[in-house]
Amino acid sequence: MKKLWIALVVLCGIAQITKAQDTLAKYILTPKEKPSPQINGAKIFGVRPGHPVVYTIAATGNRPMTFSAKGLPAGLKLDSKTGMLSGSVNKTGTYTIALSAKNALGTATRNFKLVVGEEISLTPPMGWNSWNIYATKLTQALVLANAKAMVSSGLINHGWSYMNIDDVWQGKRGGEFHAILPDSTTFPNMQALADEVHAMGLHIGIYSTPWIESYGHHVGGSADNPEGAFSPVKENVPRNKKLFPYKIGQYTFVDQDVKQFDKWGMDYLKYDWSPNELPETKKMFDALRAGSRDIIFSLSNSTPFASIGDLSKVSNTWRTGGDIRDSWKSLKPRVLAQDKWAPYAKPGHWNDPDMMVVGWVGWGKGPYPSHLTPDEQYTHMSAWCLMSVPLLLGNDLTKLDAFTLSLLTNDEVIAVNQDPLGKQATVIARNGELGIMAKDLSDGTKAAGLFNTGDAGTQNMVLSWKDLGISGKYIVRDLWRQKDIGVFDNEFKTDVPQHGVVMVSLRKAK
Template identity: 70%
Template sequence: MNLLSFKKLCCMAVSWLLLLTANAQDTLSKYILTPAASPQPKINGPVVFGVRPGHPILFTIPATGTRPMSFSADNLPTGVMVNATTGQISGSITKPGEYTITLHAKNKLGATKRSFKIVVGEAIALTPPMGWNSWNIYASKVTQELVLANAKAMASSGLIDHGWNYMNIDDVWQGKRGGEFGGILPDSTTFPNMQALVNDIHQLGLKAGIYSTPWVESYGHHIGGSAINAEGTFVRTTENIPRNKKQLPYAIGQYIFWDKDVQQWAKWGFDYLKYDWNPIEVPETKAMYDLLRNSGRDVVFSLSNSTPFAGINELSKIANTWRTGGDIRDSWKSLKSRLLTQDKWAPYASPGHWNDPDMMIVGWVGWGKGPYPTHLTPDEQYAHMSAWCLQSVPLLLGCDLTKLDAFTLSLLTNDEVLAVNQDPLGKQATIVSKTDSCGVLAKDLADGSKAAGLFNVTDSIARKLTVKWSDLGIQGAYIVRDLWRQKDLGVYKDEFSADVPPHGVIMISIRKKQ
């Protein structure tokens, strides 16, 4: 084959790939259930926010509607301000307590307001974190450029207007120890200026997350928080040691540098830590909790992976989130194993402390070998999002945010569905009934209503599933609302039934008829 023929063949292949992608997006668009957002202003996201005394506040008012939009707030505590153009709330509050303010958003089509509570105390992450993590799309190929591109896409796509705000760097950012504190510095070939990256993320109104491990070596074969020498030099002492064994390099070394690492993260301005090792044990968790608490910043503390249930009573008191299992993949088998299996963890979930079945597997994923569209079907993606919202778990996207199609955006921007996840009561939905392998998850909401999901986990046929009022502890006439379509379905007494497609869900709210 000559060079000209080869170039023509490459062009044809690219054209065919683009056509397949366009066709796939057209096919997905017919599954969109979420109504388009109104051009008039609407404030979304959580209604409560936790911050520690004297620590910096970073919160962007999530609001949809035509831009430009102006923002303001009534009854702001001393030391707190709102940027009228961006809606970013900043400052700090020294006196513990609860401060109820009124948020305002206004554009050329109208104005809206919403009550918002700032709780100054020891609890942070009063609703589950919402954001992004680099692993499920880039894995070991993550770079500063890619993280920033996704942060810009988080803002420009409008995800930020629905409450998505964390941009978390996973493993393999690490270089070697040094700098002002002797903490881990970034690999300069992939993250040439970590301070600039964090600044850029914050300027977008987003928050930044980092990854580490108490081990000598991370899962991705980079330097961890301990070492076998006093200098903290990264030395791989043994090759091919099985993971999850208390042997080097997957073990904690004699010399500890966690304090130096936290000082460095605080200097950069990080807001989230994914702390990854196995088995997760209390001493290392408590040590890191104390260091983060005294860092001068509010840093969400996330434990990974496979938290031992035997230790959850103690661990849940000193961590904000904890993984309830191993790594997820974009397959029905992997997703199904997390849908109706989380009940035993529910008693340990509360505002500031959340169970975590792992990151989201929607959109374009790849683990450094892609990107490619998730292997989940549209129905499976609805089941995925519904279960994560009902169970009040962290919503961390693992996809390429620069490749968001209309379907994925609709999946991630349904404010009635997201409100179930962000409900301030912080209850995790549990199974209230089962029909064979299918089940109904339900939970109480802060306004006195209920939310439920009817999940058909069978492979080939639609199933008629029912949620009974007696299973929810209620009786009488209730209005049932389809949360994905944002549409009332009618008034029902005693129960509600629906035909649910295989691998699918019907997600509803149930509120008392006035």
């Protein structure tokens, strides 16, 4: 009887999940992918002189597909079968490269700018982070499985690229650099993992902290002994109070750790402690810059606003608040409340309201479908794209349902996030729980999101040309449905569902 009851519970759970997936499928707004080639993703990429270029052309369409490029600078080459750019360029400058993707149905072309100089991360990083799905249960096998899913699902063809390992990968110090080495039981071969991820055309990232002990109770970047010996503290010690073990130790090992990250081939570093302060940030920035490759430098968490003027100059991204959860209570305060951070956002430097909580999440206790409703997930993706912040997925990529896949593969929505101008949308109109964010795009158009964050059901909202600083007739395009709605003069009115959004672009009518 007990076995029968367990079986019934499991079947009921499966039935509920299936029903939830069917419900989500009804909310799919993205048109189906076309079989002819289309080049997607960032139109600009920054690399430092002499550092390796790690970039894969994001292109949808039927395979096989061949890639070509005109105007490649000396030192750079393109794999015609994979679309992977590699090599390095020593001479600073901006190089305009004409990219092509060809299959049996046609050819797509697009200009691509390679900027060789001091600035990297010229568009917000797009990828995945392990914490919101696996938390402390992370393993090398899980990272690899998600990297393979990033490719097999086609997300890579829309610009998703970074596979970032969060806390709990750390073992003990050792090796040729006396750096943090991986836990041999969960990450038996970090070098092999990095090589496999790169071979797929993806980037890989790593995690550390300047504290003696990380949030996940693993070794940090400092110690109170010169050997860096570490024993986790299991007591309930207040975090963020500069108390042992959540403090900077007398001895730091930043240079040693960065040398190891560099040798593995890491492309991204999440540096996690609170409060984020300038001495530790600058020390890590200098160590990363002295390396042989570009590593995006991301600060976490709850960056002090009073210090952002200095911190933003020596980091690529920084968290503007605490950790997000898959609830409206957690998401809502981040949607229309980032304006004060906007002056510090620009190509190479991005505000970060935290990772994404769409799809199957779990924090090591799942996976389960996100508790956000479909409309709330559209709000999540729309706000993050309008604000030009990092798009780091926190879900199980091996469990991508049709709705989540459509949410993450709308190239017109993603293009707003990856726009080369790098402007953060700000609130241009507000009426209680109704708010409109808008920004300029590099092609001269404008993008706007009409957000209904209230609990009173569907609301009619008005996007006024006066608030946008424009006049005359404009073509309004629904970016989620990828279709023009019509020509409007002075304003655009639409119904917006509860906790939902209408995301549009406006271009001047001829």
